[in-house]
Amino acid sequence: MSRKSGVLELAVLGLLHESPMHGYELSKRLKGVLGPLRAISYGSLYPCLSSLLDAGFITTDDSASESGAGRRKKHVYKLTADGKERLQEQLAEGGPSSWDDESFDVRFAFFGQTDAAVRLRILEGRRSRLEERQENVTSALSRARERVDSYTLELQRHGLESVEREVRWLEELIATERDGVAARPHRLNTTPATTGTAIEGEDS
């Protein structure tokens, strides 16, 4: 059951680990995490939240502010102990499913909570994936000496360039990570030594 989307579940868990929220805000944050594109719809989010609730990974106390003020129907979700464990487990995976386009961004967004070794694994896996794609396009391009429209050609050339660019980006990140593993400078980490658990969620 909990095997449905994977990516969304991870994103929700990760976001809730930072601070408790309700669905609507979750959806807004999600746009930031998943990139401006890949917007998630409520039709996916709420079912996901439900299944997470059923599985016991998150809870919602509606009992708060019962003292007489306005009773909104806002549900504030937060991680349970099981949920935190689940998150750590997911974060530690870094398997081949993490190299995918939609998965990678989310995994990367939560690198702050991720072990350094896993970070490196994901980065390198992603690079292989991209190089593989590069290979495909290149060979297709040379094979396509046949009769291709020059617009099609230009499109593929541009696509190839984008991939090459991303590979270079990954290479820089990998280098930085390796340095970080060796000497741990505060190169790319606002939270350098301490391992998270900073739940300072003071909104408005």
Add this chain to the structure above:
Amino acid sequence: MSRKSGVLELAVLGLLHESPMHGYELSKRLKGVLGPLRAISYGSLYPCLSSLLDAGFITTDDSASESGAGRRKKHVYKLTADGKERLQEQLAEGGPSSWDDESFDVRFAFFGQTDAAVRLRILEGRRSRLEERQENVTSALSRARERVDSYTLELQRHGLESVEREVRWLEELIATERDGVAARPHRLNTTPATTGTAIEGEDS
């Protein structure tokens, strides 16, 4: 009914205009047109073919090679007169639906069959779309001075850079197109002066 996917329909029509094919080859060509990602599945292709068939935009003569040789169950599809008309119609549109990520690539791939004015419109529309996205990310980035993970920040920075890059690419194309409209050099056109209708589909 024929309002189902739009993009796929256009791609199929455009590919079949170049030369008649069967579904399997169509699917392979599609990978090239839609980019290495965005691979289309048979679960979408065959239904699309069926509806196109029903609508009378394409046909298949299975009557060929009935003389006694091996009767394959290969269906070779080709455009009908209605289909060609439909394709021209779709190609002439260039409306707001063409600025989308998935649509744009396909539209661009068939620029060879597209009118110069429409090409320009699509290119510029796509640019606006991208600039809008750029705006969003930029403002999100400055608003996100709050407490963002530096990995998340790096991700968004990279995303923004990609968008900026693509805008620059578009700008070059637009400039080239404008020159082409004004002076028509064979800058980006294998078929410079003649307005399409070159159906030299001689496959092996």
Add this chain to the structure above:
DNA sequence: TGAGCGATGTATCAGTCCGATACATCTGGG
């Protein structure tokens, strides 16, 4: 004051699309 109105908030559903799968035929190598 309160009427409008856009943002916030939760929820569902029909339709669409994908991944997996099944099945059949053709081709070439051992």
Add this chain to the structure above:
DNA sequence: CCCAGATGTATCGGACTGATACATCGCTCA
């Protein structure tokens, strides 16, 4: 001859989206 792998057509369950519905909040303007 036989098998493996490419070619080829087709379908289905289930996930995901976009649209929609509904309700409340907080702001502005007359």
